[in-house]
Amino acid sequence: MLKEFRDFALKGNVVDLAVAVVIGGAFGKIVASFVNDVLMPLLGLVMGGVNFTDLKYVFRAAQGDIPELALRYGAFIQSIVDxxxxxxxxxxxxxxxxxxxxxxxxxPAAPPAPSNEEVLLGEIRDLLKAEK
Structure with a gap:
């Protein structure tokens, strides 16, 4: 069973998939940083100094140990841009x-080399032609 697992884990497709997942995760972090740290502040500046992560609609303000109840649509907009x-x-x-x-x-692919049978048949044909 250990040999079967090793054969499965070392197949090219599994290793390629693992590499793709790791690279995809790193790429997602880069894009998230680009959006959060570069794009959204510039967009907020163009829109009059708005910070998108702070955009929200408050249903109920925080009262004592009860947290505020808010619809954070700015974070949603940022996720859409991501x-x-x-x-x-x-x-x-x-x-x-x-x-x-x-x-x-x-x-264009190179034509395949003739098989051994074709080579032998060609030689037989040439010998028969030479005898006539």
């Missing part, structure tokens, strides 16, 4: 991979 940027980046990456794969497919 998603759009990540989705667009993935789209562009897949498009680039498809283009490279298409170029590889367009390259």
């Amino acid at each position: 998603f759009i940027i990540i989705a667009f980046s993935i789209f562009m990456f897949i498009k680039m991979l498809s283009r490279m794969k298409k170029k590889q497919e367009e390259a």
